[in-house]
Amino acid sequence: MNRVERMSRTITIKDIEPIIPFSRGTTEIFLTGHWSSRKPVYVEKTSPCRLACPIGNDIARAFHQASLGNYDEALRIYRQENPLPGVCGRVCYHPCESECNRKEFDKAVNIRGFERFVADHGKVDLERDRPSVVRRRKKIAVIGSGPAGLSAAYHLARLGYPVTIFEALPKAGGMLRYGIPEYRLPRKILDAEIGWIKRGGVKIKTNVRVGKDISLADMRKSHDAVFIAVGAHRGSSLGVEGEGMPGVSQGIDFLRSTTMGEKLTVGKQVAVIGGGNTAIDCARTAKRMGAGDVTIIYRRSRAEMPALPEDVDAVGHEGIKLELLAAPKRLVAQDGRLSGIECLRMQLGTPDESGRARPVPVAGSEFTIAVDMVIAAVGQAPDLGFVKDLGLGISKHGVIEISPQTAATNVEGVFAGGDGAGVKAYVADAIASGKTAALGIFCYLEGREIPEELKKHQIGDRSSFSFQHFIDSEAYQVDLKNVVPYAKINTLCFSHIDRNENPEQLKPKARTKGFKEVVGGIDPSRMALEIGRCFKCGTCTHCDLCFLLCPDISIQKNGTNGYTVKTDYCKGCSICASSCPRQVIEIHGGGK
Amino acid sequence: MRQLLQGNYAVAEAVRLSRVQVVAAYPITPQTPIYERLSDMELEGKLTGVMMRTESEHSAMAACVAASLTGVRTFTATASQGLALMHEMLHFASGNRVPIVMCNVNRVIAVPWAFGSDQSDSLSQRDTGWLQLYCEDAQEALDTVIQAYRIAEQALFPVMVAIDGFFTSHFMEPIEIPDQQTVDAYLPPFSIPTRFNIEDPAFISSVVSPEQYMGYRERSFADMEKTRPIIREANREYQEIVGRGYGVVEPVDTDDADIVLVTSGAMTSTARVAIASLRAKGHKAGLLKIKAFRPFPTEEVQEALKNVSKVAVLDRNISLGKEGIFCHELKSALYPLPRRPMVSGYIAGICGADVSPEMIEDMVLETLKRDKPTDLPTWVRRETWLQQKQQ
Numbered sequence: 008m009n010r011v012e013r014m015s016r017t018i019t020i021k022d023i024e025p026i027i028p029f030s031r032g033t034t035e036i037f038l039t040g041h042w043s044s045r046k047p048v049y050v051e052k053t054s055p056c057r058l059a060c061p062i063g064n065d066i067a068r069a070f071h072q073a074s075l076g077n078y079d080e081a082l083r084i085y086r087q088e089n090p091l092p093g094v095c096g097r098v099c100y101h102p103c104e105s106e107c108n109r110k111e112f113d114k115a116v117n118i119r120g121f122e123r124f125v126a127d128h129g130k131v132d133l134e135r136d137r138p139s140v141v142r143r144r145k146k147i148a149v150i151g152s153g154p155a156g157l158s159a160a161y162h163l164a165r166l167g168y169p170v171t172i173f174e175a176l177p178k179a180g181g182m183l184r185y186g187i188p189e190y191r192l193p194r195k196i197l198d199a200e201i202g203w204i205k206r207g208g209v210k211i212k213t214n215v216r217v218g219k220d221i222s223l224a225d226m227r228k229s230h231d232a233v234f235i236a237v238g239a240h241r242g243s244s245l246g247v248e249g250e251g252m253p254g255v256s257q258g259i260d261f262l263r264s265t266t267m268g269e270k271l272t273v274g275k276q277v278a279v280i281g282g283g284n285t286a287i288d289c290a291r292t293a294k295r296m297g298a299g300d301v302t303i304i305y306r307r308s309r310a311e312m313p314a315l316p317e318d319v320d321a322v323g324h325e326g327i328k329l330e331l332l333a334a335p336k337r338l339v340a341q342d343g344r345l346s347g348i349e350c351l352r353m354q355l356g357t358p359d360e361s362g363r364a365r366p367v368p369v370a371g372s373e374f375t376i377a378v379d380m381v382i383a384a385v386g387q388a389p390d391l392g393f394v395k396d397l398g399l400g401i402s403k404h405g406v407i408e409i410s411p412q413t414a415a416t417n418v419e420g421v422f423a424g425g426d427g428a429g430v431k432a433y434v435a436d437a438i439a440s441g442k443t444a445a446l447g448i449f450c451y452l453e454g455r456e457i458p459e460e461l462k463k464h465q466i467g468d469r470s471s472f473s474f475q476h477f478i479d480s481e482a483y484q485v486d487l488k489n490v491v492p493y494a495k496i497n498t499l500c501f502s503h504i505d506r507n508e509n510p511e512q513l514k515p516k517a518r519t520k521g522f523k524e525v526v527g528g529i530d531p532s533r534m535a536l537e538i539g540r541c542f543k544c545g546t547c548t549h550c551d552l553c554f555l556l557c558p559d560i561s562i563q564k565n566g567t568n569g570y571t572v573k574t575d576y577c578k579g580c581s582i583c584a585s586s587c588p589r590q591v592i593e594i595h596g597g598g599k
Numbered sequence: 600m601r602q603l604l605q606g607n608y609a610v611a612e613a614v615r616l617s618r619v620q621v622v623a624a625y626p627i628t629p630q631t632p633i634y635e636r637l638s639d640m641e642l643e644g645k646l647t648g649v650m651m652r653t654e655s656e657h658s659a660m661a662a663c664v665a666a667s668l669t670g671v672r673t674f675t676a677t678a679s680q681g682l683a684l685m686h687e688m689l690h691f692a693s694g695n696r697v698p699i700v701m702c703n704v705n706r707v708i709a710v711p712w713a714f715g716s717d718q719s720d721s722l723s724q725r726d727t728g729w730l731q732l733y734c735e736d737a738q739e740a741l742d743t744v745i746q747a748y749r750i751a752e753q754a755l756f757p758v759m760v761a762i763d764g765f766f767t768s769h770f771m772e773p774i775e776i777p778d779q780q781t782v783d784a785y786l787p788p789f790s791i792p793t794r795f796n797i798e799d800p801a802f803i804s805s806v807v808s809p810e811q812y813m814g815y816r817e818r819s820f821a822d823m824e825k826t827r828p829i830i831r832e833a834n835r836e837y838q839e840i841v842g843r844g845y846g847v848v849e850p851v852d853t854d855d856a857d858i859v860l861v862t863s864g865a866m867t868s869t870a871r872v873a874i875a876s877l878r879a880k881g882h883k884a885g886l887l888k889i890k891a892f893r894p895f896p897t898e899e900v901q902e903a904l905k906n907v908s909k910v911a912v913l914d915r916n917i918s919l920g921k922e923g924i925f926c927h928e929l930k931s932a933l934y935p936l937p938r939r940p941m942v943s944g945y946i947a948g949i950c951g952a953d954v955s956p957e958m959i960e961d962m963v964l965e966t967l968k969r970d971k972p973t974d975l976p977t978w979v980r981r982e983t984w985l986q987q988k989q990q
Binding site (some may be wrong): 024 | 695696755803804805807822845879
């Protein structure tokens, strides 16, 4: 070969193959992952908001579906646990937001606003969308159509039981209808949600008062199980002199009468006694009914008021006065008519059994406020005369005694929940107690052990559980015990964005002219931002970060259905886990 | 054509003349002017290939490996920290037997942070399976880059051409630039079109068993030995066609020498002056310039030093815990000789510190006086050297 020939020689594959590692076969004979003891595990987890929610709403997963534009699916996720998202999205005390991981980053996500949005924009036909369970024959009666009763009936119907709700009042809804004014919860929202519950198979008989129209004993005989959720519709007395005179009403009666459209005359100067939601609603209702001056008298300071801070704010906007650290001593009459309320100034002392500072009267601090109407809203108790014929146990607080895990009373086959059973007096807690009762009744009727069932479906270490997990834990692969902490959120994946509040859709002056809803929904364009703010803790959003960043071939995509960790080649580097924005992947093993 | 050019630009001219198709690089002092000049050429349409501006030297080398595997001629240039960052990919290049040519502009390695010339950066890459050629001046750099493509593409090994930072890279010298026709006659187009066949795909850099791995290593070792005649031949033909040439070593006045100074790179020029001065003073002194460091020119070194009784090795580098690296390699090359010269090591010019011909003369004279070899090198710094002179 001469120089040119030698140099223009083309190098071929035959020259290369012997000198460089060149494979046409598989390299899968070297399972290099076998030398590592640390492995990623891909499993969906629980968000702290869900842990905080008494109902156990699957919030992060609903946010994820909404982020894809699937509002119907987001609503369906809510309805797996809660039949009343439109109600909760308006009136819930949102403990979820207090535990939202995002609050460590900037501000908690507007989760309540989201639930309302989903309820208002999504549509799920509950007649068709029911779990495929057997049709069962055992009949169940629910007494009371408030949140606890509706929730129990809804879940029991979804489990296949024939359920009938007996409601004493003309319309279903209990406190939702007769205790929460329309400007906070429009009736069309409540009616629609009750309508869906009925389409889901629940029968509701109104104007049936148990104890009068039918005895509890008879009802127990004709049903395989009974759930009592009668609420607390009897206002507590003030316990002061002059309480019996005209011009003094009970807050809960006042709200119910207003809802029922009874002709009421409100005074020119109204005092409302109490610091809870009923007191706030009475004051705002009185203002709307034409009262001149409205004053809320509360014995502790604003920080101790059980009402939601945003509702207390609303009171100020509507020109209602707050007389804090004051307690009524007696009601004063002039010419046989109520003319004033004599109060004592209070100061805060040592905490009482509720943990709040005890109000202590200041001697000689009496002062009088001129009033012509007093509304007492200092607490409510259930009317439980009708339970006597079955011998149900009543606690010293005047509520039905139940086992908190099973909702069972001392009488076999009879369960109770909600305010009437001393459950925390919030809508969400009432709904949660209805869920517990539904599971308790199921276990009772089917001969299962409720502590075992609860343990399986319990969310974290709280009293809430997941019905979706209970119904189909095979398909619903979520680790309910593993709650994602803020420290496990990869915050590099998120940027700071202002929280989107629900707008006030009426100017303060216009608000008190009627009962139109004060707070509006968030419009879809702003809601999209809020949906983007949610970290979706523990819910895989198929962002592909793990798949893209794995230096090996250990994260494999299952089409649109998440990822599989193939550990044959995984060296345990943990990049997938540390890059996962929401801790769906975590590392197990190692460190022996 | 003769032009006044700095060494970096001379290297860029060589890259242009070699019709390189892919240049992937990242700027770093004192190599940056190569990168800049090639960019200018690309803009002016003078470059046959394309510039890939990567985000790091590691990526630059990865890009060169990939491009070269597809059969195109590739070039990169770096220095110091950049070369250190490339380290992993240097093994990929030699393991995949890709004929990449790289110019490394020798610069000291941090820490402390500094910029002067020092061979520690490239010598740290001794065992990455690259050929290493050290150049004395800018003209040699230009000629060596062109030759490097011939060697690399015939041997299927990557070649590193090292020049001294600032001394060679930035000093302007009159440079003879061969015309394109001449270079084309020397360097035919590089082509390995059938290495990849998309109808019959294969995986490169695959995992192998220990037995297979050792087989590849043994094969590479044998092939590296076969580069010695390829280097010789490449230089001979270059000399024939272009008219200039450089051996893997260059002995100067070694035949009758009692003592030979061994050095490399830009410092050789200073040593030439020192040796000439010693000769003028009646000392039988010689000089041995080492150009090829890998493969190490064992035979040539033995041949040049077999009759010499004393050798002084001047290193612009240091291996902590041993000595100057050229000195160390030289000692091991001389070991098989039946009558070995006494070798003394000197460390000077670290980080581009000044080394005058007088300083080198003194090293040679000191070695001449010595009757026993020392294991550790002697450090020669201008300041202390001047103080000793005054005493």
